[in-house]
Amino acid sequence: MNEKTEELRDIFTNVTDGEETVTESQTATRGSLEKDERTIDERLENVIAQMRERYAFETTLTDEELIRVAKGFYDDVSDEDLASELEVSSEDVFDARLSLHLVESEADAPDIDLAAIRERDAADLDALADEFDASEPQIRRARRVAAAQDESRAANDRYRDEFDSILGDSELTERIASDVREDGLEDATEGMETDVSL
Template identity: 65%
Template sequence: MDEKTEELRDIFTSVTDGEDTVTESQEDTRGSLEQDERTVEERLEAVITQMHDRYGFETDLSDEELIAVAEGFYDGESDAEIADSIGIDAETVFDARLAMHLIGEDDADEVDLAVIRAREESDAELAERYGVDTADISRYRRVADAKDESRAANDRYRDEFDSLLGDSDISDRMATDVREDGLEDATEGMETDVSF
């Protein structure tokens, strides 16, 4: 050892309280695109339970049926189609969607919800003013209320549904691509014309 190396060694041992080596234990971990070990259904049920606790929304639907409503919504099904698959009416599906902050673009696509929200007139007066049914005004107000409730929660629950149902096909596809890329790299340059 030359003088400089010996000097560096002395500095090192004084800094490390006299230990000659410094090691950190390592842990074998496997990478994953999915950090949460629960299934998608379990995670959806957890989100729905949180919403029940926070908002206390009343519904006769079970958690499984609410999950089916959310999945149908993300699959692009109409309320009627979701209702048929579960065996309930479309209005119950609509109520469940709003309770879970799952608002579709066509729920109030022809109406300015800010205007409806700000009006103090009755549903009948607004229906007459805008030339629509009273039931439509009532529906638009419910959509506006659900949007307000979602915004008050910073769209947290909607974002959780988006990440679980909106991107699930993307994460599955990414996991498949990673596996395929790994196999491709491992077999690159190997002779594959083998006869048995």
């Protein structure tokens, strides 16, 4: 050992309290688009708990059932199919979706101008029904959809955005992971003989 090397060794052993070697454990972590360590269900449950605290929920469904409703909404499962699965009425599922701000104006109130509905008095159901060539129950439903949208907008669509983030990201993560696996397999097998006779 030359003089400089000895000097550096002495400095190293002084700094490391006399240890001759330093070993730091390393863990291999897998990359993920999902930065939150909680499961999707835990994250959904957290959003639902926040909403229950802030709003008077008009639903008798449990948190687990509400999680299923949210997932079903993002999977394009109809209210009727969700109702059958949860053994509740489709109206219960509709109420739950409104409570969670999960509405689609085109599907939930087709052919009805929700902006016009908002501006009109609730006592004017007959006139609205005539104007939109709809039944009174359809107008009542449209007013409920409009009210749910207003409630969501008053919260800057915060909860809807959280649902989008949780459930939209999970689909994206699965799709990207699948693409990565396929690309990796393609790269690994590139140039290999595939015409093998057994």
